[in-house]
Amino acid sequence: MRGRFITLEGGEGAGKSTQLPLLAEWLRSRIDTVVTTREPGGSALGEEVRELLLGHRGQAMSADAELLLVFAARAEHLDKIIAPALNAGHWVLCDRFTDATYAYQGAGRGIEEDRIAAVEQWVQGALRPDLCIVLDIPVAEGMGRAGRRSQPDRFEIEDRAFFERVRESYLRRAAVDSGRYVVMDARQSVERLQARIRERVEACLLGPHD
Numbered sequence: 001m002r003g004r005f006i007t008l009e010g011g012e013g014a015g016k017s018t019q020l021p022l023l024a025e026w027l028r029s030r031i032d033t034v035v036t037t038r039e040p041g042g043s044a045l046g047e048e049v050r051e052l053l054l055g056h057r058g059q060a061m062s063a064d065a066e067l068l069l070v071f072a073a074r075a076e077h078l079d080k081i082i083a084p085a086l087n088a089g090h091w092v093l094c095d096r097f098t099d100a101t102y103a104y105q106g107a108g109r110g111i112e113e114d115r116i117a118a119v120e121q122w123v124q125g126a127l128r129p130d131l132c133i134v135l136d137i138p139v140a141e142g143m144g145r146a147g148r149r150s151q152p153d154r155f156e157i158e159d160r161a162f163f164e165r166v167r168e169s170y171l172r173r174a175a176v177d178s179g180r181y182v183v184m185d186a187r188q189s190v191e192r193l194q195a196r197i198r199e200r201v202e203a204c205l206l207g208p209h210d
């Protein structure tokens with residue numbers, strides 16, 4: 001039986017990296033093997049690509065180069081980590097996945113959705129997350145949380161309008177597929193938000209398997 005593939009998405013500072021280990025800890029008391037991972041990254045090669053994508057080198061990168069690097073990392077991540085885990089019946093929790101590509105490279109950088117969809121189809125085939133949890137936070141609040149950290153990466157230096165487009169993209173995609181997406185208000189306390197996430201994932205646990 002194939003495992004479940006759950007992704008956490010949202011703008012910066014939404015709390016994905018805070019929530020994901022809490023969810024994994026809870027899930028491990030119910031499921032034998034839970035794999036936690038992230039994008040960009042997740043595999044050895046993917047983590048190297050992540051450094052290129054986020055690097056502080058201040059070098060301009062074309063939007064297409066950025067898109068293809070994201071998908072190159074994803075192809076490796078799928079091949080080495082995600083697909084083997086799902087095929088072995090393990091659950092995979094991933095901090096960001098292709099919805100981030102539609103949000104950042106699509107809405108943020110301006111690449112047309114159908115071009116992203118073409119690469120998505122090529123790299124992923126039919127594989128899509130079973131559930132995508134979008135942690136939604138007003139841009140200023142998310143930036144405020146993230147801004148408390150040290151050095152901004154190559155995305156964090158973008159202006160507020162960029163992140164407004166990112167947020168709208170997540171909300172738009174979630175609105176057209178409410179079966180596969182759930183949007184949660186990320187302004188709740190860590191504990192309340194985690195409780196809501198667990199409720200939603202519990203439904204996934206009880207739902208029909210492939």
Ligand code: Z5A
Pocket residue numbers: 010011012013014015016017018019039040054070095096097098099100101102104105145146148155156186187188189190193
């Ligand atoms: N990217 C892309 O362009 N295309 C793609 O296809 C993919 C990614 C997959 C790196 O992602 C960048 O990659 C990302 C998009 C791009 N760039 N940006 N921006 P990342 O996920 O590694 O980086 P991030 O989004 O910047 O992560 P983040 O800012 O760390 O967000 P987070 O993980 O959602 O937040 P957090 O680290 O859990 O929490 C942030 C702070 O808020 C921290 O101090 C927490 O203690 C605090 N926090 C968390 N939850 C709460 C609550 N509930 N209340 C109060 N405070 C909280």
